[in-house]
Amino acid sequence: MFPGIVIPTRDAWGRVVALSYRLDVPLEKAKYLWWSSDPSKTFPDGGLKYPEGTCSGTPEHYSNLPLLESASDVLITEGALKGQIIADLAGGPVISIAGVSTFGHDFASFLRERFPRLRSAVVAYDRDILSKKEVAQALERLTRQLEGEMFRVRVRTWPAPSKGYDDYLLATRRGQEVAA
Amino acid sequence: MAAIVTDITSAHYRRRGAADFPASEQARDIADDFADGVEVMHHFCNLAGYPESARTFVFALASAAHGGEKVVVYDAELAEKMDCSERTVQRHRKAYKAAAKQSGVELIEFAEYKFDQKEGKNPPTTYRVLCGAQIGLAVIQARDSKHWHKSDRAKQCAALQWAASMVFKDIPRGDSMPRPEPRPRLATSEIHTCMKVADTKLRRMKKLAGKLPERTRAELLSDTGAESLRKKWEALRAEMDALFEAADSQTVEDGAVDERPDILSGHATVAVSAPAGASGRVAVEEEVRTPTSPEDAAAWNRTFSGLRAPPVRAVTVEVRPPPEPVPFQPPEEFLVEPLRGGGP
Numbered sequence: 066m067f068p069g070i071v072i073p074t075r076d077a078w079g080r081v082v083a084l085s086y087r088l089d090v091p092l093e094k095a096k097y098l099w100w101s102s103d104p105s106k107t108f109p110d111g112g113l114k115y116p117e118g119t120c121s122g123t124p125e126h127y128s129n130l131p132l133l134e135s136a137s138d139v140l141i142t143e144g145a146l147k148g149q150i151i152a153d154l155a156g157g158p159v160i161s162i163a164g165v166s167t168f169g170h171d172f173a174s175f176l177r178e179r180f181p182r183l184r185s186a187v188v189a190y191d192r193d194i195l196s197k198k199e200v201a202q203a204l205e206r207l208t209r210q211l212e213g214e215m216f217r218v219r220v221r222t223w224p225a226p227s228k229g230y231d232d233y234l235l236a237t238r239r240g241q242e243v244a245a
Numbered sequence: 246m247a248a249i250v251t252d253i254t255s256a257h258y259r260r261r262g263a264a265d266f267p268a269s270e271q272a273r274d275i276a277d278d279f280a281d282g283v284e285v286m287h288h289f290c291n292l293a294g295y296p297e298s299a300r301t302f303v304f305a306l307a308s309a310a311h312g313g314e315k316v317v318v319y320d321a322e323l324a325e326k327m328d329c330s331e332r333t334v335q336r337h338r339k340a341y342k343a344a345a346k347q348s349g350v351e352l353i354e355f356a357e358y359k360f361d362q363k364e365g366k367n368p369p370t371t372y373r374v375l376c377g378a379q380i381g382l383a384v385i386q387a388r389d390s391k392h393w394h395k396s397d398r399a400k401q402c403a404a405l406q407w408a409a410s411m412v413f414k415d416i417p418r419g420d421s422m423p424r425p426e427p428r429p430r431l432a433t434s435e436i437h438t439c440m441k442v443a444d445t446k447l448r449r450m451k452k453l454a455g456k457l458p459e460r461t462r463a464e465l466l467s468d469t470g471a472e473s474l475r476k477k478w479e480a481l482r483a484e485m486d487a488l489f490e491a492a493d494s495q496t497v498e499d500g501a502v503d504e505r506p507d508i509l510s511g512h513a514t515v516a517v518s519a520p521a522g523a524s525g526r527v528a529v530e531e532e533v534r535t536p537t538s539p540e541d542a543a544a545w546n547r548t549f550s551g552l553r554a555p556p557v558r559a560v561t562v563e564v565r566p567p568p569e570p571v572p573f574q575p576p577e578e579f580l581v582e583p584l585r586g587g588g589p
Contacts (some may be wrong), residue, residue: 096534155248155562170389187252208255209385219252221560230250238564 067092071100072145074126077179083121085145085163097144099123123163125172128152133160135234137184139176140221141207142230143191148232151189154238165190166203173214185217189230192222249564257557278384284402285383288409288414289376292391293350298340301327305337306353310374342423351419352376359425367424376416383408 067088074083092098102118126145129152133139140159142148147226148161161243162168162174169175176183194200208218227233264554286307291298305327310316319330320338327334338355345351354375358368387393394400454462463471 109261154564156565170391204565206261206389208258210389212255212332213382213385213389218255220255220258221250221252223248233250234562238567 066109072149074124074145075128076124077127077130077175079127079130082124102217109237123167125163125168126161128159128161129157131227132156133158133180133183135182136180137182138187139180139183139185140187140189147229147231151234154231154234162207165200166206168210170210172207173210173216176211176216177214183216185219187219187221188203188219191229192225193228194220248564250560250562251557252560253557281384281387281401281405283379284405285380285387285409286376288383288406289352289413292413293344293348293352293409295344295348295352296340298337299344302337302341303352304335306372307374307377310353310372310377315371315373317369317371322369345419345421350416351421352416354419354421356422357424361428375419379412382415383412386411410573502533 067090069086069088072085072087073081074085076082086098087140088096088098099121101121102115103120104115104118105115105120106114106118126148127133128149128180136158138157140157142151142159142161143156143163143165145161145163148159152159160215162172176186180219190200190204195203204220208220211218221230223230223233227236267491283304286304287300287398292302292366295303305323306316309318309323309326321333322333324334327337341353346355352375356371358370360366383405387404390404390408392400392404392407454465458464
């Protein structure tokens with residue numbers, strides 16, 4: 066067991082459906098792990114690791130769900146912990162997808178069906194959307210899919226050097242605390 | 246506490262962000278988009294039942310009008326783009342109008358204006374591609390669907406066809422304004438024209454017959470064809486007499502015409518335009534414009550409401566203050582008696 070913190074992932078009905086695990090020290094570039102007992106995993110000798118297990122998948126995390134039920138706008142970001150911090154700092158409903166491209170092909174249609182009052186989405190990926198082509202392409206896929214379901218989509222940016230939106234909000238709060 | 250952030254519309258972000266990737270990558274993406282867009286456009290035309298000529302017109306304007314934006318062009322400019330004559334452009338447009346009217350689906354909306362007397366020519370026509378948004382939606386839906394295949398183009402085309410049929414019904418209804426029909430000519434003027442044409446043709450026939458050798462001319466005139474032509478003329482003459490309300494279909498020889506020119510010259514003033522109405526004009530006005538239903542208007546607004554918003558806007562996000570620190574209350578079982586007396 067590696068030291069770290071466990072982050073529960075809540076689905077669109079508020080149920081905890083998965084647990085991710087943020088490592089204090091990254092393990093071969095991996096900062097997050099999922100608690101999963103994928104029944105297809107095997108030992109080197111071919112034996113099943115978790116014959117009775119289940120795969121965690123990479124579900125989206127919904128923060129401030131009661132607000133989301135009646136909201137017309139939602140913020141979409143990457144990572145459950147980041148999404149929860151943003152939800153706590155900014156107060157609005159936030160949907161966190163596990164990775165920039167780990168949303169299903171029916172993500173937007175699910176949102177349209179589950180939250181019919183939603184009209185627009187603001188995507189707040191990290192600032193590397195302009196430096197990493199893969200991230201930019203994932204963002205493009207997400208916005209196209211949302212637009213396909215008639216959502217108005219905007220991409221949120223914020224001043225450097227904060228990499229993530231949560232970093233910027235935290236920096237703003239700290240700066241104003243210091244100024245006060 | 247307020248954090249200032251900037252929200253950018255996805256379209257503006259795409260335009261801005263595209264500059265950050267290599268040109269070769271961009272070119273490949275554009276080629277992919279082009280291929281898929283053209284494929285969807287073909288399916289739209291198929292679903293609307295447009296013939297080849299109308300389709301050519303739609304494709305030429307789709308490139309000129311750039312998505313949903315309006316474009317104002319003369320036929321000459323379109324002809325140059327299509328590398329054809331203006332007459333061909335007009336023929337294509339006519340075919341498009343007919344096809345759109347028949348199917349009730351307009352992929353291109355157009356507005357033609359009245360003839361400009363001052364300029365002495367027709368003003369340019371305004372066009373707008375109505376299916377621009379639906380082309381994009383169809384391509385996105387196809388690419389995101391389970392039918393999409395990474396490399397098999399046939400399967401990709403099938404997915405595009407499926408997506409095109411899904412969004413086809415969402416194409417907003419057009420509100421085209423065809424050029425008002427010119428005032429119909431007076432029936433008397435038309436008759437004068439017909440008479441001129443008949444006279445010209447007769448002169449030409451006479452001239453050609455004069456050039457023929459004697460024998461050929463005799464054969465031609467004795468031919469059964471010439472005989473039937475003569476009979477047709479006679480029948481036509483009877484009809485003309487009836488048209489001019491002559492008392493009887495009397496034969497008028499050249500000499501008689503010379504002596505009594507009023508026999509023919511007076512006929513033009515007969516009220517031949519009476520059947521066309523008191524004004525003598527033929528009513529051909531036709532209402533083409535169709536009212537837009539509230540549902541269509543709502544669908545239109547829903548689709549394009551995002552486009553009317555400013556591409557970039559500053560947003561102020563209120564950041565919540567940190568929560569008040571709550572004093573830690575350890576459970577009772579964790580409470581221990583303080584040591585007394587300095588220990589054992």
